[in-house]
Amino acid sequence: MPALSPSQLEQLTRKLNEEYQALLREVREELENSGNQHRIDLLNNEPGDTGDESLANALADFNLSILDRHIDAMRDIEAALLRIKNGEYGICTECGDDVGFPRLMAYPTAKRCIVCQEQREKRYVQEGHPKM
Numbered sequence: 072m073p074a075l076s077p078s079q080l081e082q083l084t085r086k087l088n089e090e091y092q093a094l095l096r097e098v099r100e101e102l103e104n105s106g107n108q109h110r111i112d113l114l115n116n117e118p119g120d121t122g123d124e125s126l127a128n129a130l131a132d133f134n135l136s137i138l139d140r141h142i143d144a145m146r147d148i149e150a151a152l153l154r155i156k157n158g159e160y161g162i163c164t165e166c167g168d169d170v171g172f173p174r175l176m177a178y179p180t181a182k183r184c185i186v187c188q189e190q191r192e193k194r195y196v197q198e199g200h201p202k203m
């Protein structure tokens with residue numbers, strides 16, 4: 072028996088699409104607001120056409136950390152939509168149990184059930200911050 076009913080899946084798909092569109096809007100605004108015209112001109116130049124200024128150097132101080140987070144979130148949503156398409160959505164990638172509708176409504180991109188997620192986070196904390 073499938074863990075999610077068709078109407079639940081539809082609800083989650085709509086939620087994912089809405090979040091995706093919101094992220095896309097923010098990325099677009101961020102790009103429009105963050106770039107001064109000089110940098111935008113640099114991006115439009117052909118390679119080797121930037122004179123003695125390195126394009127990589129010119130972009131290095133371009134603060135893209137906000138965009139990186141957005142792009143990661145967009146990738147997560149794309150992956151979740153693909154899992155829906157493949158009928159793999161809502162199934163824990165670690166133990167194969169149902170992730171559960173309430174958890175998916177809170178975290179539509181969740182790949183793991185709450186038990187596996189908590190175990191993973193514990194492992195991550197231990198590996199990431201070794202105790203002296």
Ligand SMILES: [Zn+2]
Pocket residue numbers: 163164165166167168183184185186187188
């Ligand atoms: Zn699990």
